[in-house]
Amino acid sequence: MIRVQQEDFDIGAEIARLKAGRTDIGAIVTFTGTVRDQGGAVTEMTLEHYPAMTEAELSRIEAEARARWPLQASLVVHRYGALKPGDDIVLVATASEHRDAAFDAARFLMDYLKTRAPFWKREDGPHGARWVEAEVRDSGAASRWGLKTHAAE
């Protein structure tokens, strides 16, 4: 399941919903990405996105994960709008019978999302505002899974 939303999420409630009525799940892995203040350099973070494309792209990413691993459930929640240091940005949860699939799929979802989901972070702080630059290590992390990052090439 994919959700793109402005409001915060409750990790406990999300896991409870994912497990509700099921007794076949053996492993649940969650990843939460949060806003860092970077030693006081960041006082606010604004996440812009491309609404018509975001859910479509996240759904493609999720479908790819479910094609690669035997997942029993998966969830990606990504926030947009104005956030403060300490706020949650993204939640990925994966469920499987055994832990390996859940761990690997959660990592894959994050690596894939970071290079393909159309979100852009702008950081505000005492020294002004700046758009966050994409990290080379993120495309390196994605290429580990045999993924192209669709650079201009």
Add this chain to the structure above:
Amino acid sequence: MRVLYFAWVKEKAGIAAEDIEPPEGVATVAELIVWLKSRGPEFANAFERAEIIRAAIDQSHVRHDAPIAGAREIAFFPPVTGG
């Protein structure tokens, strides 16, 4: 066709969206960028580092050599930084 700009591409272009009719002979994303750049200094600035700008046609990522024929919506944006 509708063209959308996001993040610093939008800020530099000074516009979030517009409807355009590129001239005949503009067949690919790369050629569309060249044409967009020719329309004014703000677009020349926005697309100055054209090689790092990403494109999507009808909400799917494409490379710069992708044809634009039949596209309804083309988006230009910096490398994504979500997550």
